Amino acid sequence: MEYHRITSIEDPLFKKMHQLMQNVFPPEEVLAFDLWKEPLEDPGIRVFVAVHEGEVVGATEYRYYEDFHVAMTDFTIIGQAGLGIGRFLAQRRAEDLNKLAEANGKKMYGMFAEIYDPYRVDHYEFGGVKPMDPYVRREVLSHLGYKRLDFPYVHPSWNNDGEAVTGLDLCFLPSDENKNELETDLIVQFLRRYYAVLPNKPQAWNDMVEQLASVPTVKLLPL
Template identity: 75%
Template sequence: MDYHRITNIEDPLFTQMHQLMQEIFPPEEVLEFDFWKEPLEDPGIRVFVAVHEGKVVGATEYRYYEDFNVAMTDFTIIGNPGLGIGPFLANHRAQDLHELAAANGKSLSGMFAEIYDPYRVEHHEFGGVKPMDPYVRREVLAHLGYKKIDIYYVHPSWNNDGEAVTGLDLCFLPMDKNKSTIQADLVAKFLIRYYTVLPNKPDSWIKMVEGIESKDQLALLNM
């Protein structure tokens, strides 16, 4: 299996990846094809696909913020069971991120991720791929060390229509396994930076960020 980075919308593997996203994720979670041009060309956004026998069978997008010394996993897609795609993507992503942090003269602090709450999103089929089932994914990520940030979380729809998307938790994987809190200021600044690309923010998102900014620390809870 190959770990291939996509940096151009004209890469034929990107067409496969976008089709896979449409099969797996609900429509409001998938950015339109043409809107990917700038993100793919952004050196700070890292989009990789797992390629097996010439076919895209998985994908992951993530980024490293040098000033925050944290990463964000935008998404992980496992397109087929039984190929070891999940560990393949996770291991290559971790190696890449630790190398990026080292090049920044630091040791990676941790990684954010939006994780579906299976008790609120049971209607999502995720293409019928069982490794993508919300219950399975949440348990796997919990075993990796991800913890839920203690807030009621909403995020702007990737349709950029100003609608709020619920059913996910904002989680954090601390490299220090003993860490039980995260600085609220870091969470707020990260969210503002991350969603700059979407100008139409729902009021509930704005109020959520304001609430985070009013705090000093946020608890990291077991999932």
């Protein structure tokens, strides 16, 4: 299996990746094809696909914030069962991030991720791909060491229509597995930068960020 970075919408594998995204994610979570041009050309956004026998069978997007010493996993897609795609992507992503951190003279502090909570919202089928089942994905993140940040989380719709998307948790994978709380200053700075690309934010998101800024830390709880 090949770990291939995509940096242009002209890459033939990008069309396959985008179709895979449409197959497994809700429509409001998938950025339109043409709108991927700038993100793919951004050196800070890292989009890789798992290629098996010429086909895109998995994908992951993430970014490393060198001033925060943290990363964000935007998404991970497993397109088929029985190929070890999840472990392949997780290992290659970790190797890549550790190299970026070393080049920056730092160690990774941790990595953020958003995860659907199927115990609150159970209608996401993710194209019928069983490894993408939200119950499975949540347990996989737990096994990897992710913890749930203890506050009600919403995020702006990627349609940039001002709608608030609920039914998710914001999670964090601390490099120190004994860490049980996270500084809200880091969370607020991260969220403001991560969603700066969406100018039309819902009021619920603004209220959430203001509430976070009013307390020093947030608990990290088991998934």
